[in-house]
Amino acid sequence: MEKNNNHIYRKQLVLEQMMIEIFDAVCKKRRCPVCGDEIRVYIPARYRIDDFLTDPLSCPACESEPRHRLLALLLGKHGVYPHPRRTEGRPFRLLHFAPEMGFLKAFGKHSGLDGFEYHPADLDAERFQKHGISVRKEDIQRLSFEDSYFDLVICSHVLEHVADDRMAIGEIRRVLKPNGGTAYLMVPKASNQPLWKVPKLGRTLEAPYVATDEQRELLYGQHDHMRLYSDDFIDRLEGFDVEIVAPADFLDEAQMDYYRIGESAGEIYVCRKA
Numbered sequence: 001m002e003k004n005n006n007h008i009y010r011k012q013l014v015l016e017q018m019m020i021e022i023f024d025a026v027c028k029k030r031r032c033p034v035c036g037d038e039i040r041v042y043i044p045a046r047y048r049i050d051d052f053l054t055d056p057l058s059c060p061a062c063e064s065e066p067r068h069r070l071l072a073l074l075l076g077k078h079g080v081y082p083h084p085r086r087t088e089g090r091p092f093r094l095l096h097f098a099p100e101m102g103f104l105k106a107f108g109k110h111s112g113l114d115g116f117e118y119h120p121a122d123l124d125a126e127r128f129q130k131h132g133i134s135v136r137k138e139d140i141q142r143l144s145f146e147d148s149y150f151d152l153v154i155c156s157h158v159l160e161h162v163a164d165d166r167m168a169i170g171e172i173r174r175v176l177k178p179n180g181g182t183a184y185l186m187v188p189k190a191s192n193q194p195l196w197k198v199p200k201l202g203r204t205l206e207a208p209y210v211a212t213d214e215q216r217e218l219l220y221g222q223h224d225h226m227r228l229y230s231d232d233f234i235d236r237l238e239g240f241d242v243e244i245v246a247p248a249d250f251l252d253e254a255q256m257d258y259y260r261i262g263e264s265a266g267e268i269y270v271c272r273k274a
């Protein structure tokens with residue numbers, strides 16, 4: 001009986017939320033900070049009524065999720081998005097690992113202009129070929145770039161898929177320029193996910209006995225995740241000066257509503273190489 005009430009309550013919440021979205025769509029226009037398109041409403045990624053409350057709301061034009069919009073806004077605040085900083089003839093190099101389509105298009109447009117070099121890279125570079133986009137095949141644990149080559153690295157929701165994430169973080173540090181080279185890292189953490197989805201231990205969960213897709217789904221929240229991070233993720237960022245930026249650190253409530261960004265978007269680890 002209680003389960004039934006719960007179900008009805010959930011449906012009511014979904015309907016209320018849908019009414020709010022429809023009202024917003026009629027009354028407001030929003031600009032997506034990733035692709036720059038003017039849109040009426042963000043939509044749930046999976047179009048299932050039960051997912052409406054928990055699914056990230058995506059941009060219908062570029063499929064940006066809240067965490068992408070958060071990243072775009074912080075990069076914009078730091079003067080590197082959508083127009084990368086001009087450096088008066090000196091090259092400005094960006095390594096973008098597992099690039100999201102909205103960012104890929106925006107950065108791609110400026111690549112080669114004013115010394116800006118955009119280097120999108122992915123372990124599965126082939127998946128971009130069908131879009132006619134050239135992305136370099138790279139294993140983040142063994143990057144082929146020389147030391148101190150990049151001004152900027154962007155790497156969002158990648159490290160949780162990597163077998164040896166400490167090795168990958170070491171590689172990011174190696175290819176960054178000293179004295180200011182900066183990495184923007186994001187990882188899914190237990191604190192940003194619903195309680196019913198993942199366990200909350202207060203420390204990163206990474207167990208050697210977890211070996212199957214089913215076990216990973218159950219413990220880490222996704223079948224292809226190698227661990228479930230917690231706030232101790234920062235301990236892995238050796239050799240960096242780290243600033244953790246949460247949505248409320250630079251957006252007010254009205255902005256968070258306008259861009260549909262909640263606390264579940266997570267935090268951005270801004271890592272400066274010493």
Ligand SMILES: [Zn+2]
Pocket residue numbers: 032033034035036037059060061062063064102
């Ligand atoms: Zn968009």
